[in-house]
Amino acid sequence: xxxxxxxxxxxxxxxxxxxxxxxxxxxxxxxxxxxxxxxxxxxxxxxxxxxxxxxxxxxxxxxxxxxxxxxxxxxxxxxxxxxxxxxxxxxxxxxxxxxxxxxxxxxxxxxxxxxxxxxxxxxxxxxxxxxxxxxxxxxxxxxxxxxxxxxxxxxxxxxxxxxxxxxxxxxxxxxxxxxxxxxxxxxxxxxxxxxxxxxxxxxxxxxxxxxxxxxxxxxxxxxxxxxxxxxxxxxxxxxxxxxxxxxxxxxxxxxxxxxxxxxxxxxxxxxxxxxxxxxxxxxxxxxxxxxxxxxx
Amino acid sequence: xxxxxxxxxxxxxxxxxxxxxxxxxxxxxxxxxxxxxxxxxxxxxxxxxxxxxxxxxxxxxxxxxxxxxxxxxxxxxxxxxxxxxxxxxxxxxxxxxxxxxxxxxxxxxxxxxxxxxxxxxxxxxxxxxxxxxxxxxxxxxxxxxxxxxxxxxxxxxxxxxxxxxxxxxxxxxxxxxxxxxxxxxxxxxxxxxxxxxxxxxxxxxxxxxxxxxxxxxxxxxxxxxxxxxxxxxxxxxxxxxxxxxxxxxxxxxxxxxxxxxxxxxxxxxxxxxxxxxxxxxxxxxxxxxxxxxxxxxxxxxxxxxxxxxxxxxxxxxxxxxxxxxxxxxxxxxxxxxxxxxxxxxxxxxxxxxxx
Numbered sequence: 001x002x003x004x005x006x007x008x009x010x011x012x013x014x015x016x017x018x019x020x021x022x023x024x025x026x027x028x029x030x031x032x033x034x035x036x037x038x039x040x041x042x043x044x045x046x047x048x049x050x051x052x053x054x055x056x057x058x059x060x061x062x063x064x065x066x067x068x069x070x071x072x073x074x075x076x077x078x079x080x081x082x083x084x085x086x087x088x089x090x091x092x093x094x095x096x097x098x099x100x101x102x103x104x105x106x107x108x109x110x111x112x113x114x115x116x117x118x119x120x121x122x123x124x125x126x127x128x129x130x131x132x133x134x135x136x137x138x139x140x141x142x143x144x145x146x147x148x149x150x151x152x153x154x155x156x157x158x159x160x161x162x163x164x165x166x167x168x169x170x171x172x173x174x175x176x177x178x179x180x181x182x183x184x185x186x187x188x189x190x191x192x193x194x195x196x197x198x199x200x201x202x203x204x205x206x207x208x209x210x211x212x213x214x215x216x217x218x219x220x221x222x223x224x225x226x227x228x229x230x231x232x233x234x235x236x237x238x239x240x241x242x243x244x245x246x247x248x249x250x251x252x253x254x255x256x257x258x259x260x261x262x263x264x265x266x267x268x269x270x271x272x273x274x275x276x277x278x279x280x281x282x283x284x285x286x287x288x289x290x291x292x293x294x295x296x
Numbered sequence: 297x298x299x300x301x302x303x304x305x306x307x308x309x310x311x312x313x314x315x316x317x318x319x320x321x322x323x324x325x326x327x328x329x330x331x332x333x334x335x336x337x338x339x340x341x342x343x344x345x346x347x348x349x350x351x352x353x354x355x356x357x358x359x360x361x362x363x364x365x366x367x368x369x370x371x372x373x374x375x376x377x378x379x380x381x382x383x384x385x386x387x388x389x390x391x392x393x394x395x396x397x398x399x400x401x402x403x404x405x406x407x408x409x410x411x412x413x414x415x416x417x418x419x420x421x422x423x424x425x426x427x428x429x430x431x432x433x434x435x436x437x438x439x440x441x442x443x444x445x446x447x448x449x450x451x452x453x454x455x456x457x458x459x460x461x462x463x464x465x466x467x468x469x470x471x472x473x474x475x476x477x478x479x480x481x482x483x484x485x486x487x488x489x490x491x492x493x494x495x496x497x498x499x500x501x502x503x504x505x506x507x508x509x510x511x512x513x514x515x516x517x518x519x520x521x522x523x524x525x526x527x528x529x530x531x532x533x534x535x536x537x538x539x540x541x542x543x544x545x546x547x548x549x550x551x552x553x554x555x556x557x558x559x560x561x562x563x564x565x566x567x568x569x570x571x572x573x574x575x576x577x578x579x580x581x582x583x584x585x586x587x588x589x590x591x592x593x594x595x596x597x598x599x600x601x602x603x604x605x606x607x608x609x610x611x612x613x614x615x616x617x618x619x620x621x622x623x624x625x626x627x628x629x630x631x632x633x634x635x636x637x638x639x640x641x642x643x644x645x646x647x648x649x650x651x
Binding site: 188190191193194195196197198199200201208209212213290291292295296 | 354380388389400432434435448
């Protein structure tokens with residue numbers, strides 16, 4: 001992750017040519033992303049007026065409210081909990097699969113990679129509708145469990161935290177698996193052979209070689225899944241419950257239902273700051289835990 | 297540790313291994329004494345690395361038995377075989393510093409921390425790695441990486457050291473100095489070694505004895521002198537050094553007349569091939585007893601430092617000759633030359649023989 005100024009063998013053009021090449025990106029990025037972000041930042045310092053639109057001001061009142069009011073705190077806590085749980089579930093489900101894909105699947109590898117990619121090509125709404133059919137009270141899972149006599153009454157999953165979490169795990173699992181597979185595929189099997197040759201059983205070789213070398217992929221996967229889960233709007237809306245508020249729908253409610261743009265903006269800024277802070281923190285931890293990544 | 301004192305360090309008895317329909321190793325038998333350095337020499341794809349993998353336990357042979365230190369090793373997984381391998385591209389653990397790479401095998405043997413530290417320190421100084429202990433492999437030069445790989449392999453005090461093309465990734469000068477240095481180290485420490493290489497000079501430099509392999513079989517095992525002077529097959533003759541192959545047939549007076557006008561006082565009853573090493577092929581500006589007429593033409597004269605190499609051609613035949621430089625007036629391209637041969641240096645092989 002060390003910044004490299006310019007690659008020694010790269011083209012040497014600088015100045016106008018480079019800016020011209022960047023023009024399309026700048027044309028989208030500046031008005032489409034940076035400007036709205038600046039507006040959100042500005043709105044977060046405006047003043048709420050009961051029953052009316054907010055008025056221009058420079059006050060941190062909204063920030064104070066959203067970090068001290070028990071309702072907003074519970075929203076942040078709920079979101080962080082779900083984010084952590086979904087990330088952990090994706091890691092636990094995705095890691096063995098990624099190991100299988102990288103080391104054991106030979107003829108089936110490309111098909112399995114496609115199986116991981118394919119859901120990304122399908123609208124999340126469509127996928128949620130599928131999960132509704134599966135998790136509903138009269139859905140696939142409950143019908144099967146009832147028929148087998150394992151339960152007497154349907155398990156309530158849909159429109160509950162559990163159903164929403166299932167949907168999120170399904171939505172974000174590819175974002176965990178793909179970086180993991182990328183990191184695992186870079187592991188030279190002769191390193192594992194060397195470990196076995198030097199007296200490690202297969203379990204110790206896995207623990208001392210495969211796991212540490214897959215760490216960069218795991219961290220990247222966790223960052224992607226966590227950032228996605230805590231900012232998810234669709235799944236809390238379509239599969240979650242209003243008794244367990246998540247951050248993105250709460251921001252929507254503040255802005256659209258309550259006309260409280262400052263609070264919505266303050267929550268958004270805090271969400272962005274949290275994601276950025278987490279990414280920076282995990283990168284810093286990586287540098288401590290895996291200093292070798294800088295040498296490659 | 298264990299094993300009886302008189303036992304061979306390694307014995308391979310009738311070992312074969314196929315991958316699918318491809319026979320990689322065929323019925324190989326080899327005995328290695330304690331402290332001996334044996335090279336497995338052969339072209340790429342001859343099965344030498346597979347045989348090394350069988351010794352290390354990475355593959356299991358289809359038939360035959362491998363004894364390590366007098367005990368059957370067939371059922372042992374690689375981690376219990378007490379062999380140490382230096383991999384072709386070293387296979388250093390990229391996430392571990394030099395110290396931890398060398399200590400890896402000691403830690404898997406759960407040695408006390410103090411012993412680990414003292415053994416690593418010993419190897420660091422033995423392999424001149426002082427000051428590099430905190431580096432990661434990616435921060436080392438090729439020669440340093442090789443030293444770390446050797447240190448890591450020796451740290452566990454293996455019963456058998458396995459070198460797999462361990463020098464091939466180094467530049468020529470560094471390769472030759474590392475070959476000498478490692479050979480001296482292995483002899484001083486009396487470490488039994490099996491060394492896989494495709495490089496004849498390297499095998500000659502490092503090994504006490506050499507097993508030449510072709511198509512999965514061991515063709516001949518012997519000292520470098522044996523193999524060079526008394527090769528059992530034409531493959532070995534051609535593989536070691538530069539050999540000329542001359543077609544010949546029986547002639548009048550019991551002489552063998554070759555296609556290039558050479559007559560030799562040798563006996564043959566059918567058409568034969570004569571093998572002659574480049575350094576045994578003398579050249580002369582005037583006709584010789586063996587080569588009275590029909591001179592060849594010097595096509596190429598190459599100065600190689602200690603020797604001078606010539607390519608001499610007739611219509612349809614070509615001979616390579618190597619002479620020590622400084623011992624003769626160099627022949628020039630285009631000169632007409634006669635061969636000056638010692639019949640005793642010629643090896644005859646029947647044309648229809650499979651050798």
